[in-house]
Amino acid sequence: MKKADTLFKNAIVLTMNKAMEQFEHGALVVSGDSIVAVGSEAEILAHYEAENVIDCGGKVLMPGLVNAHTHVPMTLLRGLADDLRLDVWLMGYMMPVEREFVTPEFVRLGTKLACAELIRSGVTSFADMYYFENDIAEVTAEAGMRALCGQSVMKFPTPDAASYEDALDYTRKFIERWKDHDLIVPAIAPHAPYTCTPEIIKACADLAVEYDVPIHIHLAETKFEVESMREAEGIPVIPYVKKHGLFKAKVLAAHCVYIDTGEIRTLADVNAGVAHNPSSNMKLASGVAPVQQMVDAGVKIGIGTDGPASNNDLDMFEEVRLAAFIAKGFSGDPTAVPAATALQMATRLGAEALHMGTLTGSLEPDKRADLILVDIDKPHNAPRFRRDPNNTYVQLVYAAKATDVTDVMINGKFVMRENALLTLDEKALMAEAQEYAEKIDAFLLEREQSILSKLVALGGSIEEESFEVQTKIKITDPVDFESALVATSTQGLEIVHKRHYREYDVYFSFDDPTQGRLRYREDEFVAENGDITGVRARLTLIGEANKEEFEKDVVLSRSRYLAPASNSLRFYREYFKPKGEQKIEKDRLRWLVKFQGTEFYINFDQFDKPDLGNFVEIKTRTWSRSDAKRKAEMASELLVALNLGNEENITEDYIEII
């Protein structure tokens, strides 16, 4: 008899090895961190004895699940903001909150909470990508879990690196520290082609080759990403990263939703792993990856939950089922991604996708003892058919729940035994997490009370001069205003420059009028010959005004914040949630003039929508109240000089008179 540490008996053993061997009355032997033998109970008991013999009571004994793509610390952002468009979710909520809250302490807590959830749901290995990955690795190892930890690198400043050079330095040290660890596989995570320059991709690939560690990256997640790539580079995403040398390294590519047959072949040829993320791809409406085609082409494809902020959990049982469901529902083929295939993706194929196939993913001698017990004797999973080997896979994929997992062993050590976590105090973790949630809620509530804070949260804005002198005259007779202006230029008025715009404005108004109005303006620059030579989009948050009326004009004292509008009107509408919305379209001739040595803007505005008619407007801004008064008097004189001194003037903003 051979001696071993632990012997599991009386189990339905699913090895998930290449031959998909099952042992209806099976047993398995562990010594140290590894599996020594697996087979029928009779066979195993005839050859092995162990100090610790575990009667599995007819439960399923199978490899622990592999979560092939996630961002574990984001447990702390679970349920923060949902049912939003990707850009609103990401730029409106995730990024501002991450900028404010993500620290080593944050990622440690989020990772521990994630480990508790992952272990409870039968996951023994995961592939992560986030910031402060060194802390994530430490906490994961303490929890006794196996992980590929991908340190993020991108072109923007991140919570853990002011530049990508800093991120690469951090990553090198991170790899040095973890490269020989039992549980942690350090990896480099250039976030995505659209957040990295070609130089970053190349540098990451070189570093990965230097240390023989994997690359973890997002590829071809959305249609928009692929269309943008095609537009900018003339090729889709996979050839683009190939061109920049990514596949010299061992790559784990998350998503691959929008890839064609040629790209699938490339992924197979370069031995890349793929992580399919069904919940995330559904919830963010990204689409469905061609999973069956990738399986058929021999691509090593696993299943991931993605981060718990876009899922909103880390439940791999759900992901496996969903992978099987949506492959059928989208293709119209009910035989696509059958149960056995889905479960292979969550075990052996997933481990191969992480380039950890020799370590984990199946119950085979010499692999590490990463295994789980699943109780299938539950009302939601009864009765049990056993006519066909697929019956067991079907039970696990279509009816079993994460909560049916009772025991989890990783690297030969139990981390959950009879539903009790052995390495983590989940009650304490939940309490700490709640403190974060309350801080984040308070941060967002404060921000959401203020349109300005929401504007600033998008990435900053510039405050403009707070005093504004303005007046306007409605021009009823069709008149060649420009000739009149040029004629006036003999009377102490000098034209500095002239511009011609088409201006498309949308004004958002809010429940609380003290928030002011937010203007989204697109300016088209019109050349002398009528061509559009450029376009600019800007947001201006215009505060409520204090008015001081003068004879022919008004001095407004109000706050003005200006920000470039790099997102779409639709984005801002969903992000700012205005109560009301008004559109103004006009043609503007604008002159910067010097009148008696002082600068003024003179606008000649012809309205299309609404049809207000034509106006001459005089405007100037200053930081100084006394300067504003002086300019208000001069503006009256300027009207006289323009022969408009006797016309009725209007001191309201256009938005107030429509």
Next chain:
Amino acid sequence: MKKADTLFKNAIVLTMNKAMEQFEHGALVVSGDSIVAVGSEAEILAHYEAENVIDCGGKVLMPGLVNAHTHVPMTLLRGLADDLRLDVWLMGYMMPVEREFVTPEFVRLGTKLACAELIRSGVTSFADMYYFENDIAEVTAEAGMRALCGQSVMKFPTPDAASYEDALDYTRKFIERWKDHDLIVPAIAPHAPYTCTPEIIKACADLAVEYDVPIHIHLAETKFEVESMREAEGIPVIPYVKKHGLFKAKVLAAHCVYIDTGEIRTLADVNAGVAHNPSSNMKLASGVAPVQQMVDAGVKIGIGTDGPASNNDLDMFEEVRLAAFIAKGFSGDPTAVPAATALQMATRLGAEALHMGTLTGSLEPDKRADLILVDIDKPHNAPRFRRDPNNTYVQLVYAAKATDVTDVMINGKFVMRENALLTLDEKALMAEAQEYAEKIDAFLLEREQSILSKLVALGGSIEEESFEVQTKIKITDPVDFESALVATSTQGLEIVHKRHYREYDVYFSFDDPTQGRLRYREDEFVAENGDITGVRARLTLIGEANKEEFEKDVVLSRSRYLAPASNSLRFYREYFKPKGEQKIEKDRLRWLVKFQGTEFYINFDQFDKPDLGNFVEIKTRTWSRSDAKRKAEMASELLVALNLGNEENITEDYIEII
């Protein structure tokens, strides 16, 4: 102070009423079978006292979920056969097993097991459709659950009715018995337009109107159904059933996957309820119903699991999440079916879809006390944001699990308390269910060992004469065989009739050669002018032959079973799972002749695929061995009479020489 039976306090109360009121520190009062009051804890405690005060410990208190479409007894068929095409699954597995096993005892056990699972997962009401619905209703009422029980009516014989008239008689008695019950709403379930005649639809609608009970029906589930309807009737499914008077009754329509904008409007106008079944529609690859459009049009739309044989569970938490997911994933719009909408569908809107909106579906005074407690203090659901009312819906829809339900009250009575079922013995039920599973496995194993049993299981076949005389001569010179034959008809040969076919054969072979070969043959009938005047498809299971060679021919003794092939070749391929497959296409002129008073078939076969050339074949069949020998001798003479007596003859089947 008002007195009441039970007071729930310290709960996050989600009323799911029209105003979607929530009480963060909420309470609810029950007296008898009904809700008396709901509101903030302070408010409720100021006005009510109860014998039984339940501290909910900060759990979510919400309406019990409504499973809007299922077939509860099919728990006993859960995991029986999966990842198959709808027709193979239905006609190859479900229907044969149902024909063999479905009895009152079967449905009672299956229903009890389902009730255990439904209660555990927070469902308080469900809409059923099956056979022996009276037994289902009895068992459901005993378990303390609320249900709409739809007795099936269809044009075929069913396990509980030899004809649809019998089914209607049964249904009338069933309604009479249950029409005033506290928990059971009897309903009529004409299965689907394609399984009912227009007379059945009309009769069911009339009966429903007579008793004011709902109709439960499958409508527009698959593309094939809608296309067939358009082809046969020129209109899609909703107008078709409207034309036949269905909507005079209160209708609950399951699926509605393939409906257009006009049909959505019709469903809203006629106040029909719809049951959306996301898992089933995915797993069977039916497609995705236009849920957001139905919600927008004001259709009362609920969520169902469908039967546990096509899901494979009754987990409404999963269904709600999936409804929210696939609406986004398929439309590309991440704001479609947000969490609050999905949860409304599973509660108030679902109850309205069942025409039970006054009874259940929300926590409002005077509605029945159908409610659940959900523990959201779990690692997979931490932390909790509460900035926005949607945060709570999001937690329940995207992260909560069915197993988080701890307590269930239906009609004022607890059926689960602190995770313990009070009305059902689930261990005993699982053991009984297992006995059924083993019987069904044995039945199918026996059947699957025999191609013949599988053929018979599809609906019967005819055994043909077991002795066959055959010989064939290869005609190498192009020859006008027909003229030769007609010329011969002076020498004691009389032509009885002539046929002309194009024959397309596919031969399936199996691992076990003693199973014989299965031939799928399509015959096109060719008229004198070359037109195709008809098509026929048949299956022939041809057993292994004992051969007895004669001078110029052979007597084969073998079994032959003939069955009409009403399904597609693809169906048979997936159902019979042949090891090999061979195709033969030929043109056949076939004469029935009398030669010296005995009937023979003479075939002139010209092969297209494979290119074998041309053959004259003589064939006849008989039940008698001695008759066969006699005919073998005559066949040799016939060859001589046809001037083919000196040619080399072939005694093999075509399939053996290709």
